Amino acid sequence: MAERKENIVMFPFMAQGHIIPFLALALELEKKGYTITFVNTPQNIKKIQPFISPTSAIHLLEIPFDPSAHGLPPNIETTESFPPLIMIRFIVTSPALQPAFRELISRLVHLRQPPLCIISDMFFGWSAKVAHEFGAFHAIFNAGGGYGMAAFHSLWLNVPHMKEKSEEFSIPGFPKGHQIHIKQLPDHFHYAVAGDTWCSFSQEMFQDWKESDGILFNTIEEIDHVGLDYFREQIGCPVWPIGPILSSLGSKARAGEEAQSTLDHCMKWLDSKPENSVLYVAFGSQSAPSPSQTIELAIALEASGKSFIWVIRPPINSATNTDDRGGDWWLPRGFEQRIHGRGLLLQCWAPQLEILSHKSIGAFLSHCGWNSVLEALSNGVPMLAWPMMAEQHFNAKMLEEEIGVCIGVDIGSHEVKSGDIMETFEVVMGETSKGKDMKNKVCEIGHMLGEAKKDEKKWKGASTKAMDDFLSAVLSKSYNLALERQMN
DSSP, rough: OOOOOOEOOOOOOOOOHHHHHHHHHHOOOOOOOOOOEEEEEHHHHHHHHHGTTTTTEEEEEOOOOGGGGOOOOOOOOOTTTTTHHHHHHHHGGGGGGHHHHHHHHHHHHHHTTTTTEEEGGGGGGGGGHHHHHOOEEEEEEEEEHHHHHHHHHHHHHHHGGGTSSEEEHHHHHHHHTTTEEESSSSHEEEEOOTTTTHHHHHHHHHHHHHSSOEEEESOOHHHHHHHHHHHHTTOOEEEEOOOOOOHHHHHHHHHHGHHHHHHHHHHHHHHHTTOOOOOEEOOSOOOOOOOHHHHHHHHHHHHHEEEEEEOOOOOOOOOOOOTTTSTTTTTTTTTTHHTTEEEEEEESSSOEEEEEESTTEEEEEEOHHHHHHHHHHHTOOOOOEOSSSSTTHHHIIIIIIIIIOEESSSSSSOOOOOHHHHHHHHHSSSSOOOHHHHHHHHHHHHHHHHHHHHHHSBHHHHBHOOOOOOOOHHHHHHHHHHHHHHHH
């Protein structure tokens, strides 16, 4: 398709869980004929660059960022491997990017490449003001799902558990009957103090969202209407569910030169396993169980007798990876030798989308980050939930309680035992009635997700229509502004 004049600027937060869906959306918009200016810090742009064709309409643009100026480790421009407290400090520095971003947009205007639209990350709500200064449409692309992010939004604004005496309470703004237990809250909710840096940042961010012209969600209405309706009411702007937005490009960019060899190795290993026989275990790019919980998980995987792929990272609080035994101290002695052939350990990165689409995968033990959730659902893979931070606990709640495609391994417990973990393996992957129900439901949802993205001459899916409606709103505002300028 011929390249259009319209330029869409995209600016994700500096984290893999945000960059990956933004790149996937950029690829979709490119197919529709738009030019994309993809903005990020220099290190992240350099990782992405080799995976973008020189003939692509996606143009990468660096924005300067000095982490040391904000008390952060030098030369660190992504949240990967940050402990939680440093990651929060990294997030709350994001408004410091506003002057550089305004200068970047001004330069594009000067070069006669003005943005038709700016699509920014949820943490960059302030960019709505910048967009409107230059007459551009502004949308937030929320990398999370509707339900999880709605619960996150509601609870941060209200923090009702601080006022409630009971351990279970209603979620403000949700329909009647939607309760949450205090154990289903991530740790940082328990440590929150009104007026502290993180609370203040979150409340200012949520206020900035109201300046946006609309919000894009990587989900579908059929499974996520509760959360989407919440935002329509609370934020008061159009909400477009355009999911599933999936691509392995951003993930491969993170892996670099090793991506293809790792992919080939995984596919060859999976090809040797029976259908639905392999458990896939991964906790995202910045999460890992504690050292003691990692050992319990290893014991459960070994004792289960099941084949598995484990994307293993050093526990967040571990000071070192090895000890005098000559191995990983946070794994049982001799573990790697005993599971050889039945278990495949991958260090830090895996071609997750390709793994989950393989017929040998029977279940996914996950932190329930939304990208991982969508990849599992799209491929009909039931889940076991071990959430760790952000809105992941709320995603797990929705998957288990609302749509029945997941079972919790560690919800509100910091010391789950290997026997409990093994029981969940057996429920999901054994010949149990609950496991069969989960498999049937997740396959139904996978079909829904596929139908939502259909784009045929005679029929379009709901997400394709939502994308068309979003782009129509962008073009309509641009046309009206041009008309106003002519009249003035």
